[in-house]
Amino acid sequence: MRRTKISELLKAAETEKEVVVQGWVRTRRGNKQVSFIALNDGSTINNIQIVADNDKFDEALLKRITAGAALSVGGRTVASIGSGQAIEIQATSIEVLGDCDPEKYPLQPKKHSLEFLRENAHLRFRTNMFGAIMRVRHNMIFAVHKFFNERGFYNIHTPLITASDCEGAGEMFRVTTLDLENVPRNEEGKVDYAQDFFGRSTNLTVSGQLEGELAATALANIYTFGPTFRAENSNTSRHLAEFWMIEPEMAFFDLQDNMDLAEEFLKYLIRYALDNCMDDLKFLSARQQEEEKNKKAEERGMELIEKLQFVLANDFARVKYSEAIDILMNSKANKKGQFKYEVTGFGVDLQSEHERYLVEKHFKKPVILIDYPKEIKAFYMKLNDDNRTVRAMDVLFPGIGEIIGGSQREENYEKLVGRMKEMGVPYEEMSWYLDTRRFGSVPHSGFGLGFERLILFVTGMGNIRDVIPFPRTPKNAEF
Ligand code: 4AD
Ligand code: MG
Secondary structure, eight states, rough: OOOOOHHHHHHHOOOSSSEEEEEEEEEEEEEESSEEEEOSSSSSSOEEEEEEEEGSSSSHHHTTTTTTTTEEEEEEEOOOSSSSSSEEEEEEEEEEEEEOOOTTOOOOSSOOOOOHHHHTTTTGSSSSSHHHHHHHHHHHHHHHHHHHHHHHOEEEOOOSSESOOOOOOOOOEEEOOTTTSSBOOTTTTSBBBSSSSTOOOEEEOOOOSSHHHHHHHHHHHHEEEEEEOOOOOOOOOOOOOOEEEEEEEEEEEHHHHHHHHHHHHHHHHHHHHHHHHHHHHHHHEEEEEEEHSSSSSGSSSOOHHHHHHHHHHSSSSSHHHHHHHHHHHHHHHTTOOSSOOOOOOOTOOOHHHHHHHHIIIIISSSSEEEEEGGGOOOTTOOOOSSSSSSEEEEEEEEETEEEEEEEEEEOOOOHHHHHHHHHHHOOOGGHHHHHHHHHSSOEEEEEEEEEHHHHHHHHHHHGGSSSSSSSOOOTOOOO
């Protein structure tokens, strides 16, 4: 008999059915006469309760039914009063597929700290919390593709190994096959990359945007969804060295269109989570409230599901960088020195504390900031007529800060080369990119959504290391 998924069984809630279920024991309790086994198979946050009359089974077998053990259980569904579900299974056969020694198993049937689970990242899939996060994550991946497919966007695979630095921040991981113990040198004494695998210096991509633009200036609407690598040494709860980014790029889109799409996209994803992940969201909401119960009322976040619905119900504020600076300069927090980084005027780069002030304290809803000073943004952004700001947009979310960064692109060849020269971008090596501006250039725009930041928001988790299966952060690549 094939196994029935626990999710399907609980949904149908039919009694008097012969079924086989397979999964892992979450808990086992009971008395001399009867055992109650909570079994989970990953298909849902909910467990099915197995009821076994002890006298029908060998004592030796029953002993092996411990938390973490893998079981195959045959039985009959019956109405349940005590399990929290409509049905449970009266077991007729139990096979232990895999034993789990309770003395040695690191996960105990109790609450573990997030740090402990990070140190045991290979086992944390087995916790309720991580299971819920992984199911939400999957649903969000699917919704990303669904959103773009429904709108006629093409998914483009951009290279992971590149020779360019899209963001110009120099935060790249080098890719090389050179012998680090014995690096070849050229006549000038510099590393001789001509002898390297690709015959030049290469790195892992920090963004698929530049290649995305090549595709968008032919296919019109494209998106990428790939791993992204940044060697920024920031040990924060918002940064990973390896994360996933979604980058749509649209020909004939100006900044307004770009903002509209970004807002529509985020709301679509959040609505999809509410429509398809409610059991997991309820669990995650309870987890968050438990975690925050010792915090002061004003430090507690909004309840998770309420927060998601709140984002859907409100238009994002659209604000110029210069207005944001005025708001921040005049804020009590700035005047009283409560920011770690004081806001001193036009030109300062906003820190996450400033972004969160704007969203959480001032506008009290998501904010799209536009028209940043050109000096603090990447070379490819379209210059405004004022010659000092660019058509950038950052979408800022409560509890997160920047969730999306994007812009209208500079489509004018001369202006773009001018910016590249000013910013020291090696334009001679990037004729492949500049060709888009030489041949049939069009106004176009795009943005990048940090996938893990989205998952942080949707799950209510506080640390980005807990929403990706295998986090890569400074000094950490164990699993
Ligand atoms: O703002 P960023 O650097 O923009 C770009 O890379 C553009 N090329 C996007 C585009 O216009 N096509 O990064 C975009 C988003 C950020 O808003 C943030 O959500 C996320 O990527 N991000 C990170 N997420 C996790 N860890 C990091 N180290 C991140 N750096 C950026
Ligand atoms: Mg950014």
